[in-house]
Amino acid sequence: MKLSGAKIVIESLIKEGVDIIFGYPGGTVLPIFDVLYDSPIKFILPRHEQGAVHAADGYARATGKVGVCIATSGPGATNLVTGIATAYMDSIPMVAITGQVSRSLIGNDAFQEADVTGITRPISKHNYLVKEVDELAGTIKDAFHIARTGRPGPVVIDIPKDVTVLEADYEYPKEANIRSYNPTYISHPGQIKKAAKAIKESKRPVIYAGGGVIISNASDELTEFAEKTNIPVTTTLLGLGAFPETHHLSLMMLGMHGTAYANHAIMESDLIIAVGSRFDDRVTGKLDEFAPHAKIIHIDIDPSSVSKNVHVDIPIVGDAKHALRSLNNIVKAPDTKEWLEQIAKWKKNSPLRYNRDTDSIKPQYVVEQIYEATKGNAIIVTEVGQNQMWAAQFYKYTKPRTFLSSGGLGTMGYGFPSAIGAQLGLPDKVVFDIAGDGSIQMNIQELATAVVNKLPVNIAILNNGYLGMVRQWQELFYEKRYSHTCLKGGCPDFVKLAEAYGAVGIRVDKKEDVRAAIDKAIATDNVVVLDFVVDEEENVFPMVPAGKAINKMIDGMA
Amino acid sequence: MKHIISVAVENKFGVLARVSGLFSARGFNIDSLAVGETEDPTISCMTIVVKGDDKILEQVKKQLNKLIDVISVKDFVNKEHIDRELLVFKIGVDKKTKPKALRTLKRFGANAIKASADTVMVEAVGDPSHILKMLEALKGFKVKEMVRTGRIAMAL
Ligand SMILES: Cc1ncc(C[n+]2csc(CCOP(=O)(O)OP(=O)(O)O)c2C)c(N)n1
Numbered sequence: 144m145k146l147s148g149a150k151i152v153i154e155s156l157i158k159e160g161v162d163i164i165f166g167y168p169g170g171t172v173l174p175i176f177d178v179l180y181d182s183p184i185k186f187i188l189p190r191h192e193q194g195a196v197h198a199a200d201g202y203a204r205a206t207g208k209v210g211v212c213i214a215t216s217g218p219g220a221t222n223l224v225t226g227i228a229t230a231y232m233d234s235i236p237m238v239a240i241t242g243q244v245s246r247s248l249i250g251n252d253a254f255q256e257a258d259v260t261g262i263t264r265p266i267s268k269h270n271y272l273v274k275e276v277d278e279l280a281g282t283i284k285d286a287f288h289i290a291r292t293g294r295p296g297p298v299v300i301d302i303p304k305d306v307t308v309l310e311a312d313y314e315y316p317k318e319a320n321i322r323s324y325n326p327t328y329i330s331h332p333g334q335i336k337k338a339a340k341a342i343k344e345s346k347r348p349v350i351y352a353g354g355g356v357i358i359s360n361a362s363d364e365l366t367e368f369a370e371k372t373n374i375p376v377t378t379t380l381l382g383l384g385a386f387p388e389t390h391h392l393s394l395m396m397l398g399m400h401g402t403a404y405a406n407h408a409i410m411e412s413d414l415i416i417a418v419g420s421r422f423d424d425r426v427t428g429k430l431d432e433f434a435p436h437a438k439i440i441h442i443d444i445d446p447s448s449v450s451k452n453v454h455v456d457i458p459i460v461g462d463a464k465h466a467l468r469s470l471n472n473i474v475k476a477p478d479t480k481e482w483l484e485q486i487a488k489w490k491k492n493s494p495l496r497y498n499r500d501t502d503s504i505k506p507q508y509v510v511e512q513i514y515e516a517t518k519g520n521a522i523i524v525t526e527v528g529q530n531q532m533w534a535a536q537f538y539k540y541t542k543p544r545t546f547l548s549s550g551g552l553g554t555m556g557y558g559f560p561s562a563i564g565a566q567l568g569l570p571d572k573v574v575f576d577i578a579g580d581g582s583i584q585m586n587i588q589e590l591a592t593a594v595v596n597k598l599p600v601n602i603a604i605l606n607n608g609y610l611g612m613v614r615q616w617q618e619l620f621y622e623k624r625y626s627h628t629c630l631k632g633g634c635p636d637f638v639k640l641a642e643a644y645g646a647v648g649i650r651v652d653k654k655e656d657v658r659a660a661i662d663k664a665i666a667t668d669n670v671v672v673l674d675f676v677v678d679e680e681e682n683v684f685p686m687v688p689a690g691k692a693i694n695k696m697i698d699g700m701a
Numbered sequence: 702m703k704h705i706i707s708v709a710v711e712n713k714f715g716v717l718a719r720v721s722g723l724f725s726a727r728g729f730n731i732d733s734l735a736v737g738e739t740e741d742p743t744i745s746c747m748t749i750v751v752k753g754d755d756k757i758l759e760q761v762k763k764q765l766n767k768l769i770d771v772i773s774v775k776d777f778v779n780k781e782h783i784d785r786e787l788l789v790f791k792i793g794v795d796k797k798t799k800p801k802a803l804r805t806l807k808r809f810g811a812n813a814i815k816a817s818a819d820t821v822m823v824e825a826v827g828d829p830s831h832i833l834k835m836l837e838a839l840k841g842f843k844v845k846e847m848v849r850t851g852r853i854a855m856a857l
């Protein structure tokens with residue numbers, strides 16, 4: 144059967160099970176958009192390409208499926224760049240299709256030409272420039288395979304316009320065929336045995352779980368492992384939800400804004416079992432002083448993550464789910480009674496806290512109320528900054544894929560479009576974007592997308608009038624010289640702004656109105672913008688100053 | 702420490718940029734780079750000579766392995782191997798010095814491939830110490846122009 148390149152693209156996407164595409168049109172993708180006009184795939188038109196790529200990312204994180212976005216050449220493609228880098232840093236499966244100028248024009252500074260494979264090379268798992276129409280179907284097959292297997296990531300397919308117009312015989316390949324790409328799923332049984340032995344012999348073990356546990360759908364295995372061995376679990380930011388934070392073995396999050404008890408436990412530990420986490424600098428603090436007494440077991444599917452930042456004693460390369468299952472089959476519990484008592488003391492003496500006795504609205508209070516109102520069943524998406532850290536600290540995550548946040552890249556403007564993608568993937572879920580007044584303005588135009596698609600996404604702006612997280616650093620380390628971090632004066636009226644887009648806006652400036660507003664937002668079948676006027680100079684604590692050991696926290700208490 | 706890293710890759714466009722990008726992104730200067738087809742024409746071999754911190758290079762090698770188009774990565778450091786480089790260069794001579802130049806070249810197994818009254822064009826092959834010794838021996842002559850292929854390496 145002969146089909147045009149554009150038809151081949153869409154047919155191939157259907158074969159991959161794609162049911163939704165986020166995209167924005169333009170000259171070089173006109174042939175593809177013409178096919179989309181009567182294709183069964185749902186299409187979401189954002190108001191900026193960055194909205195498309197973050198929405199595809201949010202959809203992927205919430206559902207576990209590959210997120211797909213499409214943009215035109217030149218500015219359309221460059222507008223995707225931040226979102227591709229965001230997905231890359233957090234290992235999110237994504238396929239981004241970009242139009243390119245026709246082959247005869249490539250390299251001529253043609254209208255809307257940009258070297259997209261060059262630009263995205265270091266921020267994507269792989270990319271392709273498709274030079275022949277008969278390579279299109281195979282390329283798409285390989286791209287999806289690469290995006291979703293091994294350590295997942297974004298794959299970019301750059302397609303010249305003339306390639307989408309030419310015709311080729313179409314037959315979708317049954318399997319991807321890439322001889323040089325064979326991720327290791329099955330972990331080495333000898334290493335598993337060594338790990339089990341080290342666990343049995345440990346006295347102060349800690350499990351340090353990351354986003355890899357969620358990606359490999361290994362939360363149940365992780366919980367079984369922790370319960371079987373009676374070992375406490377701390378998670379990274381991206382690992383939130385991998386282990387129930389309501390569980391008595393949970394230490395919540397570790398690292399720069401982690402709990403004091405998680406950080407103390409890591410520093411005193413004699414065995415760290417890292418699962419799908421990568422010893423990021425926000426987690427380890429000062430590397431030379433990180434966990435000085437601990438042996439390290441590291442389970443990761445990406446060999447280049449192992450022994451990258453810290454020396455690993457027992458590396459286990461493989462899929463987290465498989466490795467944990469194998470461990471669960473043979474592992475024997477060490478005696479952690481004394482250790483858990485010590486941890487209980489830390490928990491008692493240094494809980495997460497904030498001043499609850501105020502008339503003003505504390506941002507932490509808002510997050511707690513969202514938790515209470517949703518009983519922990521919502522999908523929480525965040526922007527970046529203090530709002531992100533409070534969302535991480537004061538909501539208790541109990542299920543995987545319920546906390547979506549740009550961890551590795553820390554992209555302001557990620558949250559709202561990602562929430563749109565998550566809501567489209569999971570229409571029955573309550574979705575909250577916990578936002579800052581700064582971040583929300585980076586992709587505020589997506590209010591139109593959410594309204595027109597009738598998505599009941601809730602945005603909770605923790606409005607502190609500042610680029611709060613930067614202001615906090617200026618307060619603590621730059622003598623309160625608030626250089627260009629104040630947003631007051633230029634801030635729009637978020638209630639009117641919401642209304643202008645056809646959404647609902649609610650301003651909350653009294654503590655007693657917080658809960659009612661949240662309940663109302665949940666009950667409202669439209670986009671709701673909640674503008675919480677919170678304490679301006681509230682800080683995120685505990686805090687490990689950059690370059691310090693993680694037990695040297697500011698306000699970590701006893 | 703100096704490393705000779707040999708990378709077998711898919712013989713496709715764009716692969717060289719992916720490989721070299723991993724070095725340039727870390728601010729590593731590549732001393733030499735030689736690329737060519739192997740016994741299998743669908744596979745190219747890139748031989749990269751680079752100086753750098755061992756730990757960082759260990760990471761670079763893992764990252765190289767992670768590239769989709771990379772088939773295998775070998776580092777010859779601390780491994781028995783041979784390595785060779787081809788040089789083509791011109792030296793200035795006159796009637797009097799030419800015989801001496803030719804004798805010296807012969808001693809190092811180098812060939813004078815072309816000559817005019819004042820210039821001899823030479824091809825020379827060898828490992829780094831051989832090449833160094835030859836260039837030492839030619840010190841008295843003016844090297845007018847030189848190109849080098851970069852080293853390639855192989856182990857038994
Ligand atoms: C795109 C982007 N630009 C700059 C930054 C640096 N940055 C990190 S947090 C932050 C402030 C965020 O302000 P706001 O959204 O109001 O959140 P708050 O910290 O006040 O809760 C900035 C500017 C970033 N992370 N992303």
Ligand SMILES: [Mg+2]
Nearest residue numbers: 579580609611
């Ligand atoms: Mg703010």
